[in-house]
Amino acid sequence: MEEIILQILDALRRGETVDDRALVKLVHAQARRAGGDKRAFAKRRLLPFYQRVKSEDPERWARWGITPELEEGLIKVLRMKPRRSASGVATITVITKPWPCSGSCIFCPSDVRMPKSYLADEPACARAEQACFDPYLQVSARLTALSQMGHATDKIELIVLGGTWSDYPVEYQIWFMRELFRALNDDATVGESGSSARVGSSDESGIAFAPPGSSAAPASFGPVAASVSPGASAASASFDPAAAPALLDPVATEAVQREVTDGHLSYNQAIAQLYGTSTAWREAARVQRATMDELEREQRRNETARHRVVGLVIETRPDAITPEALVAIRRMGATKIQMGVQSVDQRVLDANGRGIRVAQIERAFSLLRLFGFKIHAHFMVNLLGSTPEADRLDYQRFVAELAFQPDEVKLYPCALIESSRLRGRYEAGEWRPYTEDELVGVLIDDVLATPAYCRVSRMIRDFSSGDIMAGNKKPNLRQMVESRLRERSEQTGERVQEIRFREIATSDVDVRALRLEVVPYETPAASERFLQWVTPEGRIAGFLRLSLPKAAAVEALASELRAAGCEPPVQPGEAMIREVHVYGMAARVGEEGGAAQHHGLGRKLVERACELACEAGYERINVISAVGTREYYRHLGFYDHGLYQQCKIRTEGMLHHG
Structure with a gap:
């Protein structure tokens, strides 16, 4: 491993490009010299090796003579699946537990080990099942895996999948969200160098498995991951094992699945039969609940945490979308709806x-x-x-x-x-x-x-x-x-x-050549403005979604919410920024770089959106900020305002605090 790293560093010092083809040649040559299997020197092993040496053997690492610029080049060579953070954000997908579904679509799979429409073989589902659907463990495992693949994990988009979110009990929804934020705030598996403190052995996904009978987790819980904080003992696992139910009996599960596949049982009947009669799953449900105060406490921690949530997605059906449901979903921190x-x-x-x-x-x-x-x-x-x-x-x-x-x-x-x-x-x-x-x-x-x-x-x-x-x-x-x-x-x-x-993805961009275009379009609820930074070739480096709500639509929404006993979250005369996104490889918060994210393109988009809103007669502008972007918008002059952040617009269209 060390020989390959040193050869890469020498090539980078000479100004040579080390692409995947060159790396494969280095790996094969080293395998021949060592007389071993080339898989022992695979790319996926090189970066964890480098991170481990840097963290655990600083004297050895110092002998390599690595400057910050050289390290940046090395990480770029060793990074696995660079497209995963090419949009500027590292994505973590988590799966909710199996639950009865309010729909009955004929094309949906009915895998009784999963939420409706998902299969246990899907990568995110397999990881969720290994973690017994515990949200804390799913996030911790992905943080470790992403770090070991060379991705920055400071800006995280959380994607919560599992069918119809509103079908789950509200207490479970709040608990699930609290645990997602808590895992990111605790930084439970990833240390400063990207190394992790875990119990037992791990597979390639980064999930650690506690050996049956170990102190990390009760034997009755099966292969439950016990991710612990760096330096903590196995007995002080940073999650509650009681919240992770035991795995189902595979023989019984297979028998029930066959009944469903043959059409003798519905998915919902199977879920009731398998999980409703399980003492472990019932006990887990008893503790899978939290208060909104607890969730909001973790959200406030996340505003300045190392791993900040810059986007939070939930999945639902169109018929489950009501004003009251959206108020609750927004309070939980969601910014995007998959429908x-x-x-x-x-x-x-x-x-x-x-x-x-x-x-x-x-x-x-x-x-x-x-x-x-x-x-x-x-x-x-x-x-x-x-x-x-x-x-x-x-x-x-x-x-x-x-x-x-x-x-x-x-x-x-x-x-x-x-x-x-x-x-x-x-x-x-x-x-x-x-x-x-x-x-x-x-x-x-x-x-x-x-x-x-x-x-x-x-x-x-x-x-x-x-x-x-x-x-x-x-x-x-x-x-x-x-x-x-x-x-x-x-x-x-x-x-x-x-x-x-059209995304620039991982490509470099000449910021001076970018032009700002505005694409207008109409909807029944709002006049929309799509602002995009584009290159001369039409490739996109960043964009903003601005909604100019129509007064009649806002008033109708307010009336409906007041009738339901809810205070309207938006008022007439308020514009809405629904999304701001600037492309470029995800970089650590506060870190400078050459990507499009580091040239003030986002701020310029917001300023132009304010100008357009002002020209259209709007006095205030809201932004549906994620928890981890609140600080960013505060620096732009926005202040916390109910479910959003808001600022007044000066007559010349610039941001104004107060």
């Missing part, structure tokens, strides 16, 4: 058992805009009852019609999973998966129809090919679509406006 739309064709929704009216989807979009949330919608092609041409028209309506126009989309094809009710329709010949050409053709047209203010975040679910009975099994579907897009663009001159296709 399962799937289609805006009522015929298709009905055929697939969605149980949702298009009017409910329209209302959900308007409410989310008025509350300032970023809207991340799920949309599916190849659903039962649709066709390639119908899919194209459905998506065009979704991204262009005033009532919808999402900020972000998970656009993916329907895939047949054995445990879904779609299997019966497939076997009856009523549904078929699109051919590859049909599917890629639909997705190409959908991406081309996506406007400049919308980001297509994903094109596949994380289902393994072994779980998919019929449908797309290629994990590189997006790359296939983008390759065809580039070919088509060269032939026809059509340009892709969608955000992800």
Whole structure:
């Protein structure tokens, strides 16, 4: 390991570029010299080795003569999956525990070990199951893994998945959120150097497993991770083992799963049978509760913590979005809502058992805009009852019609999973998966129809090919679509406006060449302004979403909330900043660098948004700030104001405190 590190450092000192190909050559050469397996020198092992030497053997590390500039280059070479923080933020996805689902969609998998629609083989789900769905442990494990892969973890976006958030008891929701913040505040597994103090052995995901019978966790809890604070003993684990239920009996679980797959039990009946009769899970539920005061205490700690939450996402259904629910979700710290739309064709929704009216989807979009949330919608092609041409028209309506126009989309094809009710329709010949050409053709047209203010975040679910009975099994579907897009663009001159296709990602950018563009569009609830920093080639380096709410919509919301006994969170004459994002590799808070994040682009976006709001006649501007960005906005002149941060706008449109 040391020999490879030293060779990389020598190459960097000579001004040479060490890319993945060069690194592979170094690894293979060292394996030959050592007469060992090249996997022993794999890239994923090099960075943890470097971090361990720096932390535990400072004299040895000092002999390597590493300057800050040299270390930056070394980390860049050794970093695993650099795209994970290329948007400027490190993402941690956590999964809530299995729970009855209020929906009954025929395409949803029914894996009784998971929340509805998720499979145990999906990476985030596998990590959650290993941690017994404990949120503290899930966050701690990912912090360790991200650090060991070379990613800065100062700015974290938390994504909470698990079906419909509002289906869970409120006490569980608050507890889950408190534990997420507490894990980040405690910095339970990651030390200053990126090393971790853990009990037992660990797998590649970074989760530590306590040996059965050890003091880290009771043997009855099985392979429960016991992440402890650096320097703490195993007995003082920084989580409560009582909150992590024992694993289910695999034989009983498999038997119940077969009943569900064969259609003899519903998912909800299976959940009641497996978990409702488990003493461990009932006891866990008894302690999985917290007060809002406890959550807000952890939120205040996070404002200046090492790992700050700069975005918090929850997942729900359109029919679960009400003003009262959004008030509660906002108090918990959420800034973005993932919402399962799937289609805006009522015929298709009905055929697939969605149980949702298009009017409910329209209302959900308007409410989310008025509350300032970023809207991340799920949309599916190849659903039962649709066709390639119908899919194209459905998506065009979704991204262009005033009532919808999402900020972000998970656009993916329907895939047949054995445990879904779609299997019966497939076997009856009523549904078929699109051919590859049909599917890629639909997705190409959908991406081309996506406007400049919308980001297509994903094109596949994380289902393994072994779980998919019929449908797309290629994990590189997006790359296939983008390759065809580039070919088509060269032939026809059509340009892709969608955000992800244009992101600067890890590229350097000449800030002097950037221009600030404003893309206006209308919705029933607000006039929207999408501000974007773009390069001469049209690539995007940062953006801001500004909503100018319509007075009638604000007054209608206020009336509805007062009737429910809630104080309206927004008032007439107040504009709303729904999102500010500047691209570039995630850097540590306060650390200077050459990425786009470090040139004041965010502040300039906010200042321009204030000018636009002032010109439109608004007197104040709110921002739906995440807990970890409150300090940033305070420095810009915003003050805490209810569910948001707010500032008055001077007549010339500049920020004004007070």
